[in-house]
Amino acid sequence: MRNILLICKKELKSYFASPIAYLLMAFFGLIFGFGFFTATRDFVRFSFQAQMMGQQQPMNVNDQIIRPLLGFASTIALFLVPMISMRLIAEEKRTGTIELLLTSPIKDIEIILGKWLGAVTLFVCVLGMSMLNVAMLFAWGKPDLKPVLVAYLGLILQGACLLAIGTFISTTTRNQIVAGGVTFFVCLLLWLLSWFTAFDSGPASQVVNYISIVTHFENFSKGVLSTKDVVFYLSMIFFSLFITSRAMESLRWRS
Amino acid sequence: MCADLRLNVDYHVCLVWNINMIKVEGLTKRYARTVAVDDISFEVEKGQIVGFLGPNGAGKTTTMRVLTCFLPPSAGKVTVGGFDVLESPQEVKKRIGYLPETPPLYPEMEVIEYLTFVGQIKGIPSADIKRRADEVIGRCALGDVRAKLIGKLSKGFRQRVGIAQAIIHNPDVLILDEPTSGLDPKQIIEIRELLKALSGDHTIILSTHILSEVEQSCERVIIISQGKLVAQDSVANLTNRLRGAEAVSLEVEAADGRPNPTEVQGRLEQVAGVSRVMMKESKDGRITLEVESLQGRHIRAELARSVVNSGWNLNELRAVGLSLEDIFLQLTTAEPKEEGGQK
Ligand SMILES: Nc1ncnc2c1ncn2[C@@H]1O[C@H](COP(=O)(O)OP(=O)(O)OP(=O)(O)O)[C@@H](O)[C@H]1O
Ligand SMILES: [Mg+2]
Numbered sequence: 001m002r003n004i005l006l007i008c009k010k011e012l013k014s015y016f017a018s019p020i021a022y023l024l025m026a027f028f029g030l031i032f033g034f035g036f037f038t039a040t041r042d043f044v045r046f047s048f049q050a051q052m053m054g055q056q057q058p059m060n061v062n063d064q065i066i067r068p069l070l071g072f073a074s075t076i077a078l079f080l081v082p083m084i085s086m087r088l089i090a091e092e093k094r095t096g097t098i099e100l101l102l103t104s105p106i107k108d109i110e111i112i113l114g115k116w117l118g119a120v121t122l123f124v125c126v127l128g129m130s131m132l133n134v135a136m137l138f139a140w141g142k143p144d145l146k147p148v149l150v151a152y153l154g155l156i157l158q159g160a161c162l163l164a165i166g167t168f169i170s171t172t173t174r175n176q177i178v179a180g181g182v183t184f185f186v187c188l189l190l191w192l193l194s195w196f197t198a199f200d201s202g203p204a205s206q207v208v209n210y211i212s213i214v215t216h217f218e219n220f221s222k223g224v225l226s227t228k229d230v231v232f233y234l235s236m237i238f239f240s241l242f243i244t245s246r247a248m249e250s251l252r253w254r255s
Numbered sequence: 256m257c258a259d260l261r262l263n264v265d266y267h268v269c270l271v272w273n274i275n276m277i278k279v280e281g282l283t284k285r286y287a288r289t290v291a292v293d294d295i296s297f298e299v300e301k302g303q304i305v306g307f308l309g310p311n312g313a314g315k316t317t318t319m320r321v322l323t324c325f326l327p328p329s330a331g332k333v334t335v336g337g338f339d340v341l342e343s344p345q346e347v348k349k350r351i352g353y354l355p356e357t358p359p360l361y362p363e364m365e366v367i368e369y370l371t372f373v374g375q376i377k378g379i380p381s382a383d384i385k386r387r388a389d390e391v392i393g394r395c396a397l398g399d400v401r402a403k404l405i406g407k408l409s410k411g412f413r414q415r416v417g418i419a420q421a422i423i424h425n426p427d428v429l430i431l432d433e434p435t436s437g438l439d440p441k442q443i444i445e446i447r448e449l450l451k452a453l454s455g456d457h458t459i460i461l462s463t464h465i466l467s468e469v470e471q472s473c474e475r476v477i478i479i480s481q482g483k484l485v486a487q488d489s490v491a492n493l494t495n496r497l498r499g500a501e502a503v504s505l506e507v508e509a510a511d512g513r514p515n516p517t518e519v520q521g522r523l524e525q526v527a528g529v530s531r532v533m534m535k536e537s538k539d540g541r542i543t544l545e546v547e548s549l550q551g552r553h554i555r556a557e558l559a560r561s562v563v564n565s566g567w568n569l570n571e572l573r574a575v576g577l578s579l580e581d582i583f584l585q586l587t588t589a590e591p592k593e594e595g596g597q598k
Contacts, residue, residue, distance in 0.1 A: 006375050010361075017363035100359035100420070103323040104376045105348040253327055 003106040007114025008121065011088070015122050020087075024080060024122075029129035035072045036133040039065045061143040062223070066134065070151040071221050073130055074214070077123075077159050078187040084122055085166025086180030088115045089248075093174035102252070109245045116160075116167050116241060123159045127152070147223025154220020157233040161213050162187060164240035171247045190214045276301040276428060276458040277322065282331035284317050291317040293482040294331070299475075301427075304454045306473035306490075307462035308583060314482040315462040316356050319430050322460070323353045336427055349378065352426035354434055358417025362406025366397055366416055369405055370423055377424035391419040394449060396442075410437040418446065422453065429453065431461040435468060447472045466583055478583065501548040503555055506571040507562055508541045516542050519567070526561050528552035541570065 015021040043064050092098040101111050137143055165186060170179040194214040196205065209215050213236065216229045277299040284292040292314040299305050307315050320326040321333055324344040332339065338346040361369060367388060374384040392401055395415045400408060405416060414437045421429060434450075435443045450459055450472055463469060469476055470490055478486040486493060507519055516537045523532045528548050535543040548554040555572060562569045 003376065006372070010372055013368075014361065014363050095359070096355055096357040097359040097361060099320075099323075099325055099353070099355040100373065101376070103325050103348055103351065103353045104373075105345050105378050106376055107345075252325075 003110040004114040004117065007101075007106075007111055008117040011115055011118025012121055015084075015118070020083070021122055021125070024083060024126050025129050028076060028080060028126045029132075031076055032069070032073060032130045033133060035069055036065075036130075039069050040137075061137055061141045062147055065137060066143055066148055066151070067221055067223075069130075069133075070148075070155060071217075073127070074155055074158060074217050074221070075191065077127075077155060078162070078191050078214070079184070080123065080126060081159060081162040081166050081187055082180045082183035084119050084126075085163050085170055085183055086176045088119060088167050088170040088179075090170045090173050090176040090179040094176070108248050109241075112167065112171075112241055112244050112248065116164055119163045119167065120156075120160045123163060124156060127155055127159070144223070150223050150225045151221050153225070154217050154229075157220075157230065158213060158217045161233050161236045161240070162190075164237045164244070168240050168244040168247060171244050171251070275299065276303075276336060277460070278332075278334045279318075279322075280332045282318065282321060282333055283329050284314070284321055284326065285329040291482055292321070292479075295479065295482075295484045296331075297477055297484065297487050299458055299460060301458055302455055303475060304450060304459045304461070304473045306469035306476045307460055307479070308466070308469060308476055309462075309479040312481075313479045315479065316432055318479070319353070319355075319432050319460070319462065323351050323430055324348055325353075350427045352421035352424065352429045354417045354421040354429075354431045356432045358413050358420070360405045360413055360416060360420075362404065364405055365402050366405060366408075367392070367401045369416065370419060373420045374423050379424050387423050387425070391423050394422070395419040396445065411439060411442060414438055415442070418449075427456075427458060429457050429459045429461075431459065433463055434461055435463065435465065443468070501553060501555075502575045503546045503548070503558060504535070504543065504571070504573055504575045505546065505558060505562070505569065506541055506543045508568040508570050509566075519565075520544065522561060522565055523558065526554060526557045528554045528557065545575065 043061070046064075089098070092101065102108070134148065138145075162183075166179075166183040169183045169186070170176070173179050173182075190213050193208050193212045196208065213233075216232050219226050219229050275298045277297075279298070280296050282292055282295045283290065295314075295318065307318070309315050317326065321328050321340065322335060324340050324347050327341060334340070335347045336350045338350075340347050361372075364372065370388040370391065371384055374387055375381075379387055392398055395418055397412070397415055397419060400412055405413065408416065414434070418431070418434055421431065429450075435446055438446060447468070450461070453459065461473070473490060475489050476486070476493055477484065516534060519542055520532050520534060523529060523544065523546060529546055530549045531547045533545045533547075535545055537543075546554065546558060555574065559569055559572055
């Protein structure tokens with residue numbers, strides 16, 4: 001456990017020592033802020049129109065702003081993940097520092113878990129940028145807290161899952177651009193698949209639906225916390241990290 | 256009778272002290288296409304400094320990577336401190352300090368931060384880490400750069416941080432892949448001294464291309480070429496084995512007039528123990544010669560006396576031991592037909 005935290009701390013340090021962490025936070029903050037601005041502007045306009053037309057029922061901030069906004073955040077996350085995970089192991093292989101880690105009395109799985117945990121922590125920090133905007137909604141209106149928390153949990157689980165896949169991809173190469181590119185491609189594919197299944201309900205798309213990491217976020221974004229989705233994400237994370245450790249071992253044997 | 260006695264004693268020493276810190280038996284390492292290391296066997300006793308020599312691509316780095324559990328062997332048995340690298344890698348890793356060919360450094364860390372991190376992953380108790388880090392900073396003369404970013408250090412300083420990293424947890428076995436590459440001469444001497452100081456209770460294997468370094472800091476040499484072991488012996492034995500005799504270079508000058516080269520040569524040939532006299536140069540009344548002795552004879556004093564007694568000036572007289580360079584070239588350029596080295 002100590003070793004995992006050591007590696008995690010080291011990863012975070014190197015993220016924050018380079019501009020990458022700040023760039024990602026700024027990038028996400030800006031895009032999310034833009035989405036927030038558009039969503040609230042439209043919301044205000046519509047609710048104003050609704051009142052003019054004499055509708056009594058107030059519009060719901062949760063449904064009209066927060067839900068689409070966090071859905072939007074989950075899409076941006078697909079672009080963030082490759083940028084966070086690409087360097088994890090590829091970089092250590094390129095610079096040779098992997099030799100230090102692998103000849104120290106720590107286990108492969110501790111290295112992998114530590115690195116993944118570091119990446120997840122950075123991801124949560126980046127997501128944290130959106131809290132500023134969401135907090136404004138709480139100051140201004142009275143949205144329900146619970147669905148917001150559930151949606152954030154979903155975002156984190158989805159991110160952690162994609163980061164685990166990214167960690168695996170980063171293990172297979174010493175070139176972090178390649179690692180990032182492939183991870184990005186995988187994320188893009190998942191995103192496209194979720195589009196594909198949105199307009200189709202045949203058996204094929206149901207299978208795709210089940211394995212697609214993105215569609216499992218849907219329930220979370222609605223504020224529904226279902227065990228099925230949580231279990232799905234956790235088992236995907238477990239599986240990805242497991243094959244990462246296998247990959248590390250087999251690469252050792254082959255090279 | 257005498258030889259029997261020797262054998263017996265050796266056998267006893269082995270039994271009593273169990274002195275083999277590193278034991279490699281029939282190690283073979285194959286990469287996808289190449290056989291990088293081919294059936295190598297050697298042993299290193301506790302407290303020894305062993306030099307690992309070989310031309311580029313000989314398999315030095317590969318062997319070291321197997322010893323440090325970075326790569327698994329394709330065949331053969333490798334033990335460090337009695338632990339097998341395949342069966343109990345964690346135990347082996349605890350006992351090894353390793354400086355890879357490229358020092359494994361994180362450019363975004365400060366020197367002290369980096370050494371602390373390494374100390375932690377090597378399993379030093381937290382209470383001792385600061386003390387250990389300060390100690391290796393002192394030993395590797397890193398005091399001036401302790402708070403500097405590693406990415407901003409010069410190559411020599413990076414190499415020193417690499418060495419500091421390898422010794423921070425006070426390992427039983429030190430494996431250093433070209434430890435002095437990129438260092439200035441003063442540093443090389445300091446590192447050599449550092450290694451000597453460490454060698455008492457640490458076992459050290461170092462690979463290098465600088466042969467004089469092996470002669471000066473190693474007790475034993477292991478020479479490999481194209482993945483095969485071609486020689487394994489103490490530095491002195493190796494020199495003698497190929498040479499078996501002493502060689503002396505001298506410069507003679509006549510005090511009055513010109514000495515006759517053939518006369519000089521003739522005179523020196525009569526000195527007891529001389530086997531061969533070679534004329535090297537004869538210029539401005541100065542004659543340079545190289546004299547070889549018979550097996551196991553010391554001829555320097557006799558030579559000097561003979562020259563002076565003949566009324567000539569002796570300008571220079573020095574031993575030109577067959578350098579390790581010559582041995583190295585001889586062993587590694589020839590077809591490796593028989594496995595050399597003593598068994
Ligand atoms: N990762 C690898 N994959 C495939 N072949 C390799 C790999 N590493 C080394 N080799 C091959 O193994 C052989 C031995 O290489 P090694 O690096 O052990 O040599 P070396 O003695 O350390 O050489 P040098 O003095 O140049 O450092 C070489 O032929 C090399 O091409
Ligand atoms: Mg090498």
